Amino acid sequence: MLEELSPRNRSAISFLVVAIFAIFLSGIFLGIVYFGVSTFQTSLEGVTCELPGTTYGDCQTWFGDTIYKLLNLKPIIIVFSYLFIFSLVIGLVLMGYKNGENPVMIGVIFILTSMFTYFGIEISNVYRGMLTNEYFYSIMTPFTIYNKIMLNFPWFIAFVGLASLVLSIVNYQRARVNTSASDLDY
DSSP: OGGGSOHHHHHHHHHHHHHHHHHHHHHHHHHHHHHHHHHHHHHHHTOOOEETTSSSEEHHHHHHHTHHHHHTTTHHHHHHHHHHHHHHHHHHHHHHHHGGGSHHHHHHHHHHHHHHHHHHHHHHHHHHHHHTSHHHHHHHTTOHHHHHHHHTHHHHHHHHHHHHHHHHHHHHHSOOOSOOGGGGOO
8 A cells, every 4th residue: 555655655654653753762862861961960079189280279160160061051951852842743743734635645644643543552651661660760750741741642642643634634625726727617
């Protein structure tokens, strides 16, 4: 069935699959990065040393003027996670709108949304299982919105897929403009 689709439609389906997995994996990856930065900053705060011959005097003053300013930007990682998920959702919705030009793709989007909603149950259960580990739970604690999305992942996929499906139907139903007058004769 999918072999007969145009390359553009196959790439839209590929984007749908990659976007679902990217939402799942991006939060985990950025959670690990955030935790690593926090651990690195905590370990640097425990360092005590003297810097003779410099204007700083000790390591903590030097760290405060250099490294700590960079490490204090770690909340940007959380914001980046949210922006990444938001951009993927916008991409999925726009993909649904663009695929509304082809009625076959409306059906394919409906079928894939149904399949991925079911698959989202499995992904959500895997994520719940991962959260039972205290170490992973402490890593993911700052990512509250991501946690909410992943714990309700089937609903998230269903609503995004439904919005995509509605926009594809709207695009299919809308009146075409800038067409010749013969196209408008019924």
